[in-house]
Amino acid sequence: MAETTARPILVTGGSGQLASALAAAATVPVCLRGRPAFDFDRPESIGAAFHQANPWLVVNAAAYTAVDAAEQDEAAAYRANRDGPAELARLCEAAGMPLIHVSTDYVFDGAKGEPYVETDQVAPQCVYGASKLAGEKAVLEACKRAVVLRTSWVYAPTGRNFVRTMLTLGRTRDRLTVVADQKGCPTTAPDLAAAILEIAARIAASGWQDAYAGVFHAAGSGWTTWHGLASAVFAEAARHGAAVPRVDPITTADYPTPAKRPADSRLDCTKLATVFGVRLPEWRPSLARTIDAIFAAG
Numbered sequence: 001m002a003e004t005t006a007r008p009i010l011v012t013g014g015s016g017q018l019a020s021a022l023a024a025a026a027t028v029p030v031c032l033r034g035r036p037a038f039d040f041d042r043p044e045s046i047g048a049a050f051h052q053a054n055p056w057l058v059v060n061a062a063a064y065t066a067v068d069a070a071e072q073d074e075a076a077a078y079r080a081n082r083d084g085p086a087e088l089a090r091l092c093e094a095a096g097m098p099l100i101h102v103s104t105d106y107v108f109d110g111a112k113g114e115p116y117v118e119t120d121q122v123a124p125q126c127v128y129g130a131s132k133l134a135g136e137k138a139v140l141e142a143c144k145r146a147v148v149l150r151t152s153w154v155y156a157p158t159g160r161n162f163v164r165t166m167l168t169l170g171r172t173r174d175r176l177t178v179v180a181d182q183k184g185c186p187t188t189a190p191d192l193a194a195a196i197l198e199i200a201a202r203i204a205a206s207g208w209q210d211a212y213a214g215v216f217h218a219a220g221s222g223w224t225t226w227h228g229l230a231s232a233v234f235a236e237a238a239r240h241g242a243a244v245p246r247v248d249p250i251t252t253a254d255y256p257t258p259a260k261r262p263a264d265s266r267l268d269c270t271k272l273a274t275v276f277g278v279r280l281p282e283w284r285p286s287l288a289r290t291i292d293a294i295f296a297a298g
């Protein structure tokens, strides 16, 4: 693979949380593409960006991620989460190239009661989850060298995410209510980016292996609830002198949203560790690092 890895990794997703983290962490050449140059709503831009980048591997971190808005915007969600990734997968297949495609815990209904493994029954509860599941299937059908990584509860020191929203609310309110009956695995974009770069390095070093194809769960280790995550955010922020609001637990029924979320979408990531030797860090120290980065940036 030495001659191919002189070429860049094409990362889609522009200024998104994961794409930005990938570009920041990479020690190998990366070609980062976002809108308007790379736009799933303009299918011709997909092939143009692909051929211009001349990559050896593609990481698709672009997606329609507005979970509630997707309920009213189904066509756009499917264009970005199924049709565009399918086209990328066809391009990779034609070039005999690996594709790492990112998906979501929202493909599950959350009723299992213990962490999901890759072979568990999927049953998305919202348009976003259904469109991402359709994307997984399309990518795996179109490309023999596709690695599909399901992740969850992604946040970063920048961008729009739950952690930053909590910090913003905590500056102006002395009391918050947060849903306490949804469980999941918080994942930082830098941790997921590091895992993806390790997978890419493994593929480059070993050459493509059949065991690499298929679905893998790739989330932060351990789990909590949204209420647990919010409480931990303020505990970490207090180290930096931030005011700590009272965080009261509420139920999902107390906080209705347009899109239904899984009650328990914890992911078992054993397969990723077994096949690629990659395990994402525990969520709590990663949260502490993220809060430190947010306060360091001012």
Ligand SMILES: NC(=O)c1ccc[n+]([C@@H]2O[C@H](COP(=O)([O-])OP(=O)(O)OC[C@H]3O[C@@H](n4cnc5c(N)ncnc54)[C@H](OP(=O)(O)O)[C@@H]3O)[C@@H](O)[C@H]2O)c1
Pocket (backbone or CB within 6 Å): 013, 014, 015, 016, 017, 018, 019, 033, 034, 035, 036, 038, 039, 040, 041, 060, 061, 062, 063, 064, 065, 079, 080, 102, 103, 104, 105, 132, 151, 152, 153, 154, 155, 159, 160
């Ligand atoms: N955020 C989460 O909690 C979460 C949870 C589970 C799974 N995931 C998955 O993780 C991956 C990365 O998510 P993220 O958190 O980095 O999301 P993000 O911050 O919302 O970034 C997604 C990026 O996708 C690009 N995009 C959106 N619509 C597009 C379109 N029609 N054509 C081309 N690009 C488009 C946008 O980039 P530009 O506008 O800059 O071009 C956007 O910045 C996605 O596959 C997502 O489904 C995320």
